[in-house]
Amino acid sequence: MKEPFAMTSKAPFVAALALLAGLAPRPGLAEGSVRQVTDPVAKEECSACHMAYQPAFLPAESWKKIFADLSNHFGEDASLDPKTEARIRNYYLRHAARWRSIPKPVPIRITELPWFTREHTRFAARAKQDPKIGSLSNCTACHRYAERGWFEND
């Protein structure tokens, strides 16, 4: 494998550090990677307008909220036929993050999670200005292997 996917040796150390730093609601990300989207329908449908964000970024409560309002999906109609929607929703709920506590209101924007803003504040202005990035939700602009679940800095 060409990509550095197998960098788990540092994992226990990073995880411990993360816990010490109070980065608790960030499961699966301790190694800078998350399980990639494997369902082909979810992958195809959710990657039409943006990268198919991995289910492990948000807890089931968040995904339920997102799937409940696909006709108004962050300012766009992303509605699906009921069968496809049910399939993808199930996939996301099955692979959702398991947080110990769910903040209120239930978050629906990954880019507004505390760990995310903490790690991206210095890029926020650049992301908006650079037309090649456009928005912080465009993971792949900077994280080349984001779609495959690898988010370490490239």
Next chain:
Amino acid sequence: MKHVHDTGASVARSLSGPILGTLMLTAAAVSLALPVSAGPREQIIAGYAAKAGKPLSAARGKAFFMGTHKGGKPDTPSCTSCHTRNVHQWGRTRAGKPIAPMAVSKTPDRFTDPKKVEKWFRRNCRTVLGRECTPLEKGDVLTWLSSQ
């Protein structure tokens, strides 16, 4: 149809006699068969034309595509909000993902899957106009983009 005749003419220059006769007959047969075997895009457009009940117009389609509409979501008042005003160039979604050019000359497999066409018209018309598009609007836009 024009396409088939052009091919026939160029072949005719290099052939003669009975072979030419057979070829011309074949060409004629192909010409007759063409409307039946129209490509998926032509069929989709023909479907909208039938539902619209009046002739489609590329000019009207262009005006609709370029126009600013009311009733939709605030960030996207026009098709051009994401697709840009140059349909030969790549567009970009609000989340930053590139969108292949809408012009069929640039993206030849555009509008060949009826389910996909319907899905995106449904979503994008609701996003831009706050309602679904009529068969006439869809047919007009596809007629224009097919000519681009």
